[in-house]
Structure formats: C-alpha cells, structure tokens
Amino acid sequence: MLIHPQIDPIALQLGPLAIHWYGLTYLAAFGLFMLLANRRLRHQPFVSVTTPAPWTRRDVEDILFLGVMGVVVGGRVGYCLFYKPAYYLSHPLEIFAVWQGGMSFHGGMLGVMAAMVWYAHSRKRPFLQVMDFVAPCVPTGLAAGRAGNFINGELWGRLADPALPWGMVFQGAGDAPRHPSQVYQFLLEGLLLFVLLWWYARKPRQPGQVASVFLLGYGVFRFIAEFFREPDAHLGLLSLGMSMGQWLCIPMIVGGAALWWWFGQRGVGAAART
Structure with missing residues (x-):
C-alpha cells in the first residue's frame, strides 16, 4: 500500500504570484499540442493541401486558441448540464464561477467541436479534414491533465484490495487504499490512445476516420477507467450500476x-464510381 505524497499544489511562489502545478500541466498540454500539430503539418494529406490555402503554423496557432476557448466554455457548460443541472438552474450566475471548480471532458469535447466548426467555416476548409488534423494531437494534453489530477490528489479511484501493490491512500478519502485512477487514465486515455491514434493517422485514411477512431478509442478507454474511478459523490452510480462518465x-x-x-x-463507394 502506498501513500499519496500530498504534493504542494503550488509549484513556485514569487511574492504574491503563485504558480500552480495544475497550471503548468495545462501549459505542457498546450506546448505538446503545438509540437505535435506542427509535426502533423508534414503528414498527408495536409502537406499536399493547396486549396483554399496550404496548412501553415498560423493554422496551428488559431486552432489552439479556439480549442482552448472551446474547452473552457464547453467544459464548464457541460459540467453544469451533465452533473448538476438542478443546482445550476437554481443558481444560474454560479455557472460563471469557474474558480469553484467543475469541468466536464465530454462538454469540453463538444465545445472544441463547435470551435472547429467555426474555424472550418471561416477558413473554408472541410470540417472532417480539420478534425482529422486535430485528433492525434489531443491525447497527450489529456495525459498532462491527468498528471495534474494526481499531483492535486483529486479524482481518486474506488476502494482497492489491500493486497494491491499500487493501492494508494489519498488525503481526504479515508485510510483505505484506493485505485490511483488518475494514473490509469493517464496511461489509457493519454499515452496509449496517443500511440494508437498517431500510428493510425500516419497512413492514408478516408476523411473523418481518424477523428472517428479518437471518439471510439477515448470512449472505450474512459469507460474502462471509470470502473476504477470513484463516481461523483452527489451522483453515485446510475442505472445498470454505471457512472455518469460511462x-x-x-x-x-x-x-x-x-x-x-x-x-x-x-x-469505397467513391472509389468504385471512379
């Protein structure tokens, strides 16, 4: 049995300015996206696109900016709708109190998709091409976020068998060992999904298939990880013994x-017609 190290959430204090580890993980996520997306510019079909304009680093920067906005707005709205709709219906102004916490990946994903619809329309690029470009660059950012969850000792897992070698006691979760579900999600939704998706995207695929594999892969890995993650206290397990995340x-x-x-x-149909 392990004990969570209870890492100070503040990584660096400079007078009144406090730099939190969680903020640094977000910075790492943005940096990884920039790195991978610029590598993606060299892959097919993006390296060969000429209409309406070639893909450039400016596209990467614009997509990142819009994606961040989509994550923040969609993640917050999604949390309010999916996890506490009655509460926020009664306290609508608290929807804007993002400092109180409460973000949803699924809402953030919908927010990013909406942002990419706007981007594709404004740049006159095919929406599926934009989503195929973005999808392989996302999982490393998810991994960085799960690292932040572990550092903060939050979103811990369900109770584990005391004999589990990596069972961990988290502050505020009692004295019994739990699954370090943040690590499971880091490995599954982050690293493994990245490896599989990056490999899949390197070969020619039909438009939309790379983004579809992201949806499928994340859904499967998150569904599995939720068996080990403690469900939200105010929701518990829902129908069929599944969590809201599942x-x-x-x-x-x-x-x-x-x-x-x-x-x-x-x-296949298009190839047959030609």
Whole structure:
C-alpha cells in the first residue's frame, strides 16, 4: 500500500504570484499540442493541401486558441448540464464561477467541436479534414491533465484490495487504499490512445476516420477507467450500476464505430464510381 505524497499544489511562489502545478500541466498540454500539430503539418494529406490555402503554423496557432476557448466554455457548460443541472438552474450566475471548480471532458469535447466548426467555416476548409488534423494531437494534453489530477490528489479511484501493490491512500478519502485512477487514465486515455491514434493517422485514411477512431478509442478507454474511478459523490452510480462518465462514453463508442464504418464505406463507394 502506498501513500499519496500530498504534493504542494503550488509549484513556485514569487511574492504574491503563485504558480500552480495544475497550471503548468495545462501549459505542457498546450506546448505538446503545438509540437505535435506542427509535426502533423508534414503528414498527408495536409502537406499536399493547396486549396483554399496550404496548412501553415498560423493554422496551428488559431486552432489552439479556439480549442482552448472551446474547452473552457464547453467544459464548464457541460459540467453544469451533465452533473448538476438542478443546482445550476437554481443558481444560474454560479455557472460563471469557474474558480469553484467543475469541468466536464465530454462538454469540453463538444465545445472544441463547435470551435472547429467555426474555424472550418471561416477558413473554408472541410470540417472532417480539420478534425482529422486535430485528433492525434489531443491525447497527450489529456495525459498532462491527468498528471495534474494526481499531483492535486483529486479524482481518486474506488476502494482497492489491500493486497494491491499500487493501492494508494489519498488525503481526504479515508485510510483505505484506493485505485490511483488518475494514473490509469493517464496511461489509457493519454499515452496509449496517443500511440494508437498517431500510428493510425500516419497512413492514408478516408476523411473523418481518424477523428472517428479518437471518439471510439477515448470512449472505450474512459469507460474502462471509470470502473476504477470513484463516481461523483452527489451522483453515485446510475442505472445498470454505471457512472455518469460511462453513460456519456456510450454515445462516443457507438458513434465513433458507426462513423468510422460509414466514412470507410463512403470512400469505397467513391472509389468504385471512379
């Protein structure tokens, strides 16, 4: 049994300015996106695009800016709608109190998709091409976020068998060992999804298939990780003994698989017509 090290959430104090570890993990996420997206510019089909304009570093910067806005707005609105709709309906002004915490990945994902719709329309680029460009660059940012969760000792896992070698006691979660679910999510939704998606995206695919694999892969890995993550205290487990996170992953899994098949079939049909 391990004890969570209870790391000070403040990484560096400069007078009145406090730099938090969680902020640094977000900075790492943005830096990794820039690095990977610039590498992605050299991949097909993006390196060959000439209309309406070639893909450049400016596109990466604009996508990152819009993506951050989508994550913040969508993540907050999604949390309010998915996890505490009755409370925020009664206290609508607290929706803007982001400093109180409360963000949803699934809401953030919808916010990013909305931002990419706007980006694709404003730049006259195919929406599926934009989403295929972005998708492989996202998982490392998710991994950085889970590292921040672990450092903060938050979003811990469910109770674990005391014999589990890596079972961990978290401050505020009692004296019993728990699954370090933040680490599980770091490995599954972050590193493993990145490796699989980056490998998949390196070969020619039908438009939309890379983004579909992200939906499917994240949905599956998050669904698995939720078996080890402590459900939200105010929700607990819902129908069929599943958490809210698992229920929100089901449309991702079904939709990702269906879209991957449909985009593939559409590509086969187009090839047959030529």
